[in-house]
Amino acid sequence: MATFEQALPAGFRWSAVQAGIKASGRSDLALAVTEEPAAAAAMFTSNQVKAAPLQVDAEHLRASGGYVRAVLVNAGNANCATGEQGLAAARESCAALGRTVGIAPHQVFPSSTGIIGVPLPVEKLIATLPAAVAGLSSGAEAAEAFATAIMTTDTRMKVAQAEVAIGGKPVRIFGCCKGAGMIGPQLVPHATMLVYLFTDLAAQPAELKAMLAPSVEASFNSISVDGDTSTNDTVLLLASGASGAAYGSASQEEQQAFRDALGTVCGKLAHAIIDDGEGVTHVVTLQIKGATDDAAAKRIAKSIAHSPLCKTAWSSADPNWGRIVAAAGYAGVQFDPADVSVHIGGLPVFERGTRSAAMDEAAVHQKMLQREFEIAVSLGSGPGKCQFLTCDLTVEYVHINADYST
Amino acid sequence: MATFEQALPAGFRWSAVQAGIKASGRSDLALAVTEEPAAAAAMFTSNQVKAAPLQVDAEHLRASGGYVRAVLVNAGNANCATGEQGLAAARESCAALGRTVGIAPHQVFPSSTGIIGVPLPVEKLIATLPAAVAGLSSGAEAAEAFATAIMTTDTRMKVAQAEVAIGGKPVRIFGCCKGAGMIGPQLVPHATMLVYLFTDLAAQPAELKAMLAPSVEASFNSISVDGDTSTNDTVLLLASGASGAAYGSASQEEQQAFRDALGTVCGKLAHAIIDDGEGVTHVVTLQIKGATDDAAAKRIAKSIAHSPLCKTAWSSADPNWGRIVAAAGYAGVQFDPADVSVHIGGLPVFERGTRSAAMDEAAVHQKMLQREFEIAVSLGSGPGKCQFLTCDLTVEYVHINADYST
Numbered sequence: 001m002a003t004f005e006q007a008l009p010a011g012f013r014w015s016a017v018q019a020g021i022k023a024s025g026r027s028d029l030a031l032a033v034t035e036e037p038a039a040a041a042a043m044f045t046s047n048q049v050k051a052a053p054l055q056v057d058a059e060h061l062r063a064s065g066g067y068v069r070a071v072l073v074n075a076g077n078a079n080c081a082t083g084e085q086g087l088a089a090a091r092e093s094c095a096a097l098g099r100t101v102g103i104a105p106h107q108v109f110p111s112s113t114g115i116i117g118v119p120l121p122v123e124k125l126i127a128t129l130p131a132a133v134a135g136l137s138s139g140a141e142a143a144e145a146f147a148t149a150i151m152t153t154d155t156r157m158k159v160a161q162a163e164v165a166i167g168g169k170p171v172r173i174f175g176c177c178k179g180a181g182m183i184g185p186q187l188v189p190h191a192t193m194l195v196y197l198f199t200d201l202a203a204q205p206a207e208l209k210a211m212l213a214p215s216v217e218a219s220f221n222s223i224s225v226d227g228d229t230s231t232n233d234t235v236l237l238l239a240s241g242a243s244g245a246a247y248g249s250a251s252q253e254e255q256q257a258f259r260d261a262l263g264t265v266c267g268k269l270a271h272a273i274i275d276d277g278e279g280v281t282h283v284v285t286l287q288i289k290g291a292t293d294d295a296a297a298k299r300i301a302k303s304i305a306h307s308p309l310c311k312t313a314w315s316s317a318d319p320n321w322g323r324i325v326a327a328a329g330y331a332g333v334q335f336d337p338a339d340v341s342v343h344i345g346g347l348p349v350f351e352r353g354t355r356s357a358a359m360d361e362a363a364v365h366q367k368m369l370q371r372e373f374e375i376a377v378s379l380g381s382g383p384g385k386c387q388f389l390t391c392d393l394t395v396e397y398v399h400i401n402a403d404y405s406t
Numbered sequence: 407m408a409t410f411e412q413a414l415p416a417g418f419r420w421s422a423v424q425a426g427i428k429a430s431g432r433s434d435l436a437l438a439v440t441e442e443p444a445a446a447a448a449m450f451t452s453n454q455v456k457a458a459p460l461q462v463d464a465e466h467l468r469a470s471g472g473y474v475r476a477v478l479v480n481a482g483n484a485n486c487a488t489g490e491q492g493l494a495a496a497r498e499s500c501a502a503l504g505r506t507v508g509i510a511p512h513q514v515f516p517s518s519t520g521i522i523g524v525p526l527p528v529e530k531l532i533a534t535l536p537a538a539v540a541g542l543s544s545g546a547e548a549a550e551a552f553a554t555a556i557m558t559t560d561t562r563m564k565v566a567q568a569e570v571a572i573g574g575k576p577v578r579i580f581g582c583c584k585g586a587g588m589i590g591p592q593l594v595p596h597a598t599m600l601v602y603l604f605t606d607l608a609a610q611p612a613e614l615k616a617m618l619a620p621s622v623e624a625s626f627n628s629i630s631v632d633g634d635t636s637t638n639d640t641v642l643l644l645a646s647g648a649s650g651a652a653y654g655s656a657s658q659e660e661q662q663a664f665r666d667a668l669g670t671v672c673g674k675l676a677h678a679i680i681d682d683g684e685g686v687t688h689v690v691t692l693q694i695k696g697a698t699d700d701a702a703a704k705r706i707a708k709s710i711a712h713s714p715l716c717k718t719a720w721s722s723a724d725p726n727w728g729r730i731v732a733a734a735g736y737a738g739v740q741f742d743p744a745d746v747s748v749h750i751g752g753l754p755v756f757e758r759g760t761r762s763a764a765m766d767e768a769a770v771h772q773k774m775l776q777r778e779f780e781i782a783v784s785l786g787s788g789p790g791k792c793q794f795l796t797c798d799l800t801v802e803y804v805h806i807n808a809d810y811s812t
Binding site: 046047048049050078080081082083084085086115116117118119226227228229230231306307308309312313315316318320321322323325326327328329330331333334335337338340350352353354355393394395397398399401402403 | 451452453454455456484486487488489490491492521522523524525632633634635636637712713714715718719721722724726727728729731732733734735736737739740741743744746756758759760761799800801803804805807808809
């Protein structure tokens with residue numbers, strides 16, 4: 001269990017209970033309630049197939065003008081590809097929570113994660129709401145319980161914190177997320193990655209939306225475990241305002257400091273997802289540069305990150321630069337192979353289109369035996385660049401996904 | 407070993423020898439020589455990184471006006487990402503073979519397959535050319551030796567044959583290929599899939615080109631093992647003319663019969679590649695229909711075929727329709743999830759956006775325990791359709807590619 005090094009943001013209470021949706025019998029219902037309506041910005045998966053709760057979230061944010069009083073998450077069932085019945089189940093959950101807490105259904109932000117295409121046992125969920133509400137607390141144990149109940153194949157809780165001062169007042173960010181497989185997020189102003197970012201900053205929904213998009217692009221949209229873009233990916237940023245510090249009246253330096261802190265929290269959570277990726281034994285940072293533009297650099301990064309041949313080579317610390325160059329080559333991006341250079345762990349392996357004369361295979365292999373290493377690919381002299389975080393493909397990944405129905 | 411059920415096309419001789427390029431010490435140099443210049447049509451990988459022999463092939467076909475006297479294939483080294491040295495090695499091989507056989511270097515069509523980014527030991531290759539030429543024969547054993555020497559991680563030889571009558575004369579097709587991993591061919595008028603199609607039809611290079619493209623699109627361009635598009639993929643069709651039957655003077659029905667026979671041979675070879683795919687335990691035919699157009703249907707098929715979550719589920723005969731629908735959803739193609747239906751092995755699992763009421767999970771699981779089964783995905787009422795052949799992702803695939811440097 002991670003511990004909380006800093007104070008949690010004010011204005012939020014959390015809880016978690018066992019609703020019996022996870023087959024394991026672990027806690028699977030997470031609830032967060034705000035004291036006052038919290039300004040919200042959310043991003044959802046770009047998958048054409050969107051889970052029922054995501055459709056309800058979009059409706060509720062429109063109806064509320066971008067304010068949220070409660071976040072209701074179940075793990076163990078994605079409530080996706082469940083048709084009208086799935087939509088009804090999500091709405092019923094929100095209505096039931098609304099009655100229990102005394103808020104409007106459209107002030108509830110529902111999320112689901114787990115198996116796709118199987119009806120959500122909504123009666124189990126609703127039956128546990130009174131206990132979940134009764135257990136709400138602003139303490140660290142409650143926040144940890146929330147972060148734990150949202151997990152599926154995750155092996156550990158993923159949390160990150162930051163604190164900045166605005167107008168002399170401390171403003172806190174607490175982020176938590178889940179996700180270990182079906183990770184290839186493509187969020188559009190858009191994850192079964194679920195990310196919840198809580199802050200006690202005072203801000204408008206539009207301000208939150210503007211700061212969330214670049215933070216997500218550089219973090220959650222720049223990682224992949226298996227390249228499978230989920231139907232349920234969601235990032236939610238909630239600002240309670242309870243710090244008394246308003247973003248709109250902060251100095252430019254303070255605003256930048258807050259955005260940087262948000263970016264740092266998103267970056268830590270994104271790293272935690274890859275580090276806990278299904279079967280992962282190596283975390284690989286791809287640094288692409290010299291592409292025609294950033295979009296081209298990202299296509300190259302994804303092509304390498306999703307290549308089963310690259311990923312299996314990394315699992316055995318095999319400096320197989322040929323697979324890396326080949327994967328770059330089928331990314332659908334134009335470049336001159338004679339300009340390509342590759343460094344692994346800072347060591348040259350491939351220079352200007354051919355094996356590096358300075359290549360020391362044993363030394364490179366040693367670098368790759370570390371849990372984390374970097375692969376730098378230079379495509380030429382273009383301005384396009386990208387940093388992308390990914391992982392190896394192991395026998396354990398296959399076991400997890402061949403044996404477990406998500 | 408497959409056996410030859412029909413006569414081989416006339417006008418060709420084959421041989422194979424051990425050049426010491428494969429670490430295993432197995433035969434690794436394959437040679438085919440034609441009695442007269444054979445009309446040729448070739449398609450190469452769309453990968454931006456193209457191996458040296460593919461660059462030399464394109465030059466030689468231009469220089470010869472589309473005629474070939476010899477095909478020289480080495481396995482064990484792809485001669486790719488090897489810079490100017492690699493190009494020089496390919497040219498040197500052709501020049502040496504030309505001297506030995508008594509033909510021009512530009513009449514030689516070189517191919518390489520194996521590890522990428524490591525210099526080709528061209529001196530070993532050249533030293534064995536006299537023995538390869540001395541061993542040339544038009545017999546079945548020689549053709550089998552050719553088809554065997556081109557293998558890398560393949561577990562078995564892949565050959566197919568057909569025969570049609572044109573103007574009363576028998577015209578034969580003999581095809582052979584290699585490929586088990588790094589299979590996601592995208593051949594453009596485009597594999598390390600190597601395919602050689604020999605026929606004794608008399609035809610012009612332009613006629614061959616026109617018939618090869620649709621056969622390749624429906625076969626090699628509609629399969630994938632891992633989605634890794636190789637730097638070396640090549641399909642070569644050679645027509646010796648030795649049957650005495652000319653395509654240009656055949657009836658429309660005869661021409662169609664020949665094109666059909668070519669398509670059948672390509673289809674059998676494509677199936678053989680998937681069936682022998684690295685670690686494959688299940689061969690899956692995807693039937694996509696109801697898309698807006700054929701290109702959209704193919705994007706959906708590839709998204710499903712390349713999804714690690716779908717592929718691992720198939721390995722355990724898990725009817726996980728949720729993963730199939732999710733993979734369709736991130737293909738970058740628009741459709742209405744409420745219109746989607748999925749059948750596995752002919753049995754309904756998902757109908758009009760939700761789990762099929764008629765779904766019998768045990769029966770579907772039984773279907774999926776078979777080595778081959780079909781998954782049909784209907785997206786709606788559009789005219790777009792696609793048949794695509796793929797396979798499961800197993801622990802054995804990871805072992806093969808984590809342990810072996812290709």
